[in-house]
Amino acid sequence: MRASDxxxxxxxxxxxxxxxxxxxxxxxxxxxxxxxxxFAMSLPAISKHLRVLQRAGLIxxxxxxxxxxxxxxxxxxxxxxxxxxxxxxxxxxxxxxLDDYLRELQADEKKPRRKH
Amino acid sequence: MRASDxxxxxxxxxxxxxxxxxxxxxxxxxxxxxxxxxFAMSLPAISKHLRVLQRAGLIxxxxxxxxxxxxxxxxxxxxxxxxxxxxxxxxxxxxxxLDDYLRELQADEKKPRRKH
DNA sequence: CGCTTTGTGAACCGTCCGGTTAAGAAACTT
DNA sequence: AAGTTTCTTAACCGGACGGTTCACAAAGCG
Numbered sequence: 312m313r314a315s316d317x318x319x320x321x322x323x324x325x326x327x328x329x330x331x332x333x334x335x336x337x338x339x340x341x342x343x344x345x346x347x348x349x350f351a352m353s354l355p356a357i358s359k360h361l362r363v364l365q366r367a368g369l370i371x372x373x374x375x376x377x378x379x380x381x382x383x384x385x386x387x388x389x390x391x392x393x394x395x396x397x398x399x400x401x402x403x404x405x406x407x408x409l410d411d412y413l414r415e416l417q418a419d420e421k422k423p424r425r426k427h
Numbered sequence: 428m429r430a431s432d433x434x435x436x437x438x439x440x441x442x443x444x445x446x447x448x449x450x451x452x453x454x455x456x457x458x459x460x461x462x463x464x465x466f467a468m469s470l471p472a473i474s475k476h477l478r479v480l481q482r483a484g485l486i487x488x489x490x491x492x493x494x495x496x497x498x499x500x501x502x503x504x505x506x507x508x509x510x511x512x513x514x515x516x517x518x519x520x521x522x523x524x525l526d527d528y529l530r531e532l533q534a535d536e537k538k539p540r541r542k543h
Numbered sequence: 544c545g546c547t548t549t550g551t552g553a554a555c556c557g558t559c560c561g562g563t564t565a566a567g568a569a570a571c572t573t
Numbered sequence: 574a575a576g577t578t579t580c581t582t583a584a585c586c587g588g589a590c591g592g593t594t595c596a597c598a599a600a601g602c603g
């Protein structure tokens with residue numbers, strides 16, 4: 312994992328449109344038009360966003376007739392998660408008590424994540 | 428947590444100089460000159476980076492004579508970590524079995540994190 | 544073949560970004 | 574008071590970013 316990879320990943324994630332696209336792709340593959348539908352934005356704009364996501368390794372693309380379906384590739388997000396783990400003790404005072412964190416995690420699990 | 432906060436956080440993290448500054452601050456407070464020392468870069472450039480980090484809420488600043496010491500504020504990183512958690516199952520196949528995840532977490536805990 | 548659908552490419556535009564230099568502010572030192 | 578240290582502000586520059594429009598490529602369909 313080179314630092315420049317993290318650069319590209321963070322830069323890609325810094326845009327709300329691109330994060331929304333990733334959230335949509337968490338539901339499954341989607342075509343460019345499907346991804347573009349929720350946004351008041353031209354198709355070429357979405358195409359550019361997709362290219363940014365692809366160069367960051369956050370999506371991969373296939374071919375299906377005219378469609379070019381996009382699929383989520385989460386590996387770079389793992390690197391982001393590992394990055395934040397280095398700082399966890401600075402925001403979680405009871406970090407040494409793992410149980411607290413686990414309970415919190417399980418609470419999160421019970422919340423339905425309808426946004427995705 | 429508004430989306431625009433995540434925008435600012437990810438944008439701030441997209442620069443390697445700024446990530447290095449955060450890593451340095453994980454060791455403890457530091458003055459601007461101390462933070463600038465490792466970089467082949469003018470002081471105003473560092474000052475700008477610090478302003479970006481501050482506007483993202485990733486650092487806070489004090490006053491000590493001429494120095495303006497910087498302190499790490501990790502709260503926004505928690506939001507980043509929570510963001511990535513939504514995607515963990517896409518890189519971690521055994522995510523639905525929470526136990527696996529917890530074991531992995533505990534293994535991480537046993538590793539000393541001497542870097543910080 | 545010609546038309547429609549789906550998506551990309553190219554050129555352009557205004558804004559933001561990351562850096563510079565030069566100047567100035569704020570606090571300590573002598 | 575004068576000078577030093579520390580840091581910020583202002584102006585500038587080149588390049589990247591996020592969007593647009595227009596043109597076109599590629600595949601399916603009448």
